Amino acid sequence: MHSLAFDISHTLAGGLVLISLMMLYQDRLYSLLNVFALHALVLSLSVAWQAFIQDAPHLYVTAVIALVFKAIVIPVALHRIVKQLGIHRDIESAVGIGPTMLAGMGLVALSLVLMLRVTSDADPLAREDLAFALSVVLLGLLVMVTRRNAVSQVVGFMSLENGLVLAATGAKGMPLVVEISVAFSILIAFIVIGIFLFRIRERFDSVDVSALDDFRGERR
Amino acid sequence: MVVISDIIVQGVQMLLVLLLAPLLTGYVRKIKARLVRRQGASVFQPYRDLLRLLRKEVVLADNASWLFRVTPYITFAAIWVAAALVPTFATGLLFNWTADLIAIVALLGSARFFLALAGMDVGTSFGGIGSSREVMIAALAEPAMLLIVFCLALVAGSTQLSTVSHFLASSYVGLRVSLGMALVALFMVAIAENARIPVDNPATHLELTMVHEAMILEYSGRHLAMIELGAFLKLLLYVSLIACVFLPWQIALYGSGALSYTIGAAAYIVKLALAGFLLALFETATAKMRVFRVPQFLGAALMLGLLGTLLLFVSRSF
Numbered sequence: 001m002h003s004l005a006f007d008i009s010h011t012l013a014g015g016l017v018l019i020s021l022m023m024l025y026q027d028r029l030y031s032l033l034n035v036f037a038l039h040a041l042v043l044s045l046s047v048a049w050q051a052f053i054q055d056a057p058h059l060y061v062t063a064v065i066a067l068v069f070k071a072i073v074i075p076v077a078l079h080r081i082v083k084q085l086g087i088h089r090d091i092e093s094a095v096g097i098g099p100t101m102l103a104g105m106g107l108v109a110l111s112l113v114l115m116l117r118v119t120s121d122a123d124p125l126a127r128e129d130l131a132f133a134l135s136v137v138l139l140g141l142l143v144m145v146t147r148r149n150a151v152s153q154v155v156g157f158m159s160l161e162n163g164l165v166l167a168a169t170g171a172k173g174m175p176l177v178v179e180i181s182v183a184f185s186i187l188i189a190f191i192v193i194g195i196f197l198f199r200i201r202e203r204f205d206s207v208d209v210s211a212l213d214d215f216r217g218e219r220r
Numbered sequence: 221m222v223v224i225s226d227i228i229v230q231g232v233q234m235l236l237v238l239l240l241a242p243l244l245t246g247y248v249r250k251i252k253a254r255l256v257r258r259q260g261a262s263v264f265q266p267y268r269d270l271l272r273l274l275r276k277e278v279v280l281a282d283n284a285s286w287l288f289r290v291t292p293y294i295t296f297a298a299i300w301v302a303a304a305l306v307p308t309f310a311t312g313l314l315f316n317w318t319a320d321l322i323a324i325v326a327l328l329g330s331a332r333f334f335l336a337l338a339g340m341d342v343g344t345s346f347g348g349i350g351s352s353r354e355v356m357i358a359a360l361a362e363p364a365m366l367l368i369v370f371c372l373a374l375v376a377g378s379t380q381l382s383t384v385s386h387f388l389a390s391s392y393v394g395l396r397v398s399l400g401m402a403l404v405a406l407f408m409v410a411i412a413e414n415a416r417i418p419v420d421n422p423a424t425h426l427e428l429t430m431v432h433e434a435m436i437l438e439y440s441g442r443h444l445a446m447i448e449l450g451a452f453l454k455l456l457l458y459v460s461l462i463a464c465v466f467l468p469w470q471i472a473l474y475g476s477g478a479l480s481y482t483i484g485a486a487a488y489i490v491k492l493a494l495a496g497f498l499l500a501l502f503e504t505a506t507a508k509m510r511v512f513r514v515p516q517f518l519g520a521a522l523m524l525g526l527l528g529t530l531l532l533f534v535s536r537s538f
Contacts, residue, residue: 007396014397014531021523101519105526112534128534 129170312474350434367525
């Protein structure tokens, strides 16, 4: 069964993993935000393709939500935040790019091995989607772990959520209500995080979260 | 009779790559010059350069050892053999049983090994810089290349180039994200290995940036001609590698008639022209990167190769 439908969804989901890895590779905030917008764009394409092949019109709504909020609203808002905070030239990562990329590859391999074992009797399409979604989630976590700047941690969090949406669309029968509520909770989380960003900035004159360690007296 | 025709076709292939290689380089140079609105030298200039170098006297340093003198020939021979193994216009040629991708990588690697040794042989500082940089680039490009080879081998079930090309020309291969990644990674490796612009600038002799040129600075006369021809051949080899694996259309099959061989050769020349144009376009659009950025560039190629290999396990999982 090597159909074109499978190939296209495979390509889109694989592209999503690739863009997650590209996100690890970026060291400028603006380029990170652009890559994130691309991530969301590919996600919405992937969801729309799933809607088409699963014949599930409600997934189109998810695709549109992903496109509007994640690919347009949030990146634009983050751009503005970065501009207002004046941190667009910050190059920040806790771990070097080389080890991070290696860790990312390890995580992708781990999630593929794990998911292919666990879901051995599932539908191939769902199986492959789940494996990719897990690696996108893990890579999002890795972005959050290896970055010191709060804005890029937010981006990692958002890309993690993209992985969740990918997993949800791969598994058939996810109700629309759940999807919309997840999307909106992410939006709310984004607003809260945005407010927090300005609070952190006000207090410490920087959005480097290591300043928080200093404040708690946990500096090594 | 079959053996004789096989030998003839293989001989034509070897001569074809040898004759076309300077033309390809000249063509890329011409397109690059035209793209920045300059006249540029004729596309046949590399041939004239080679002839001029062949006529000139060889100047050797006093302390040059035998290694320095034999290296140009070893390098050229290794690259020529590797180029003869890549199917250019036809698959299933006489030498095909040896046309293993890993063997080609090994041939190119040994050619580079000798060149790096020769760079250090005379003991000038530039040669040392060039060799150390070249080895640094090679140490990163080779694993990336091997991962691409593994990726292709997993798709096609063989590291035999002829079989790979054959398989990819068939309709069994759908849209595969792994192959796309392998293509991009192979392109990056090809740029690094051929010392093209983002990694190294072949047209400069500025000590801060040169890699390949620094190694061969001490060579002159026919030795330099051999090395230059080897470099031209290497560019052609990578272009035909990409063409035969990723654009295998109209490539002639084993034992088909003279007509299909002719069509294959014409298609091959069209592919070369297209690839040369794209290479020139890419090179005029990018700037040379710092030497310390090269590991990141090649790391990305390594990552793409590895990811492509990993993704293959998912797509074959049903």
